[in-house]
Amino acid sequence: MDNAYALGYVAGISDGLANEGVQAGEPTLLGLKKAKGGA
């Protein structure tokens, strides 16, 4: 666990933004929508 934290800090990425910019875009999800019977 410490390792993961340390690596995060080294790269400057444990910055609380892990939940940002989340969803794959509409075109990316088209394949899934088709499979689920939508779109």
Added chain:
Amino acid sequence: MSKLTPVLSAHWDEKDSFTIEGYKRHGGYTASAKALAMDPDAIIQLVKDSGLRGRGGAGFPTGMKWGFIPQGDNREHYLVVNADESEPGTCKDTPLLMANPHVLIEGCIIACHAIRAKHAFIYIRGEVTHVVRRVNQAIEDAYKAGLLGNGIDVVLHIGAGAYICGEETALLDSLEGFRGQPRLRPPFPAIAGLYARPTVVNNVESIASVPAIIANGAEWYQSMGTEKSKGATLYSLSGHVNNPGQFEAPLGITLREILELSGGIRTGHTLKFWTPGGSSTPLFTAEHLDVPLDYEGVSAAGSMLGTKALQIFDETTCVVRAVLRWTEFYKHESCGKCTPCREGTWWLVQLLRDLEAGKGTEADLAKLLDLCDNIMGRSFCALGDGATSPITSSIKYFRDEYIAHITHGGCPFDPVASTLFAGAGA
């Protein structure tokens, strides 16, 4: 009826698909619990029976690779996940890790148990900071939930942006802190890999496919795909299409079917050429629309399935220009270890630049092919071989276009016409 079979991508449309709660809601981490209660050899046999093959490009059977790890040798074993996705056109691991990083972590737990490893390293491309954040958070959450740290640890290692580090032995050197350059094989990583210990190196998608196989069984996985290429996989559609994106389908689907499902080529245009598996796989043309996109089908048609990166180019694209851009990439990314690749890719770029600018001659085409012949099979790793694929295949299918650059005294194409903003009046 849709031929799409979302397994990895089944819940990507849910807002919290990337969280541990979202993953658990759909049975996440039940496969690893099941696997941890199984005999490691039984897991390896199950993965062998499923027919899962490496999704990083080579298509080597995953279970067989795991089976190469010597057992009972009282030595440390390692699992290394290759998340250094850098090939032009290849874009499946990034959305997979953004939408569902926990499936990879669960796959790591299962694979570590199977090969009797205590440590898994995820080597991730450094430029994709958003993915690094996402995976880092997922690892942290898995530790907090007690899923990691009980005999199996996962370490995220961030690469520094070298394409060569996607080559498995260069990746291992980089992971050890050395300059990333490929190693001579044998010994193979299964015998002497990371820190000279038996190591399995697998692609993100290969490891992420394992939890579903453990949960649903080998027969379920075998029910998808073709005779020798089992299961479903992510096809990454990009370029001159109306709807680019990830399409998860059984191996053996054709580009024609994927285009029908996705909305086809850019409206008002026609398919000119495409790559079946990224820029290092020989080009296909419209005559290959019905080639089954599985390992055997693509190989029989003269190319490679690679990473299933379907880059689509319509008739507005200059093939010489596209090939030059790819070759510039390979020249820039050549690690310099071997002469054929280091020197050869440099010369390939010089010749292609001349040809594109209309300063080449027909003799240059012969020289290009001769250079490719001297790189192919003579370079230290597959990067050199891959650099020749777009050149030889483009000359095979579009020789007239190369000649047209010579007779026209330059590129006969309007470079703006192939852009997304063409016709926008900007």
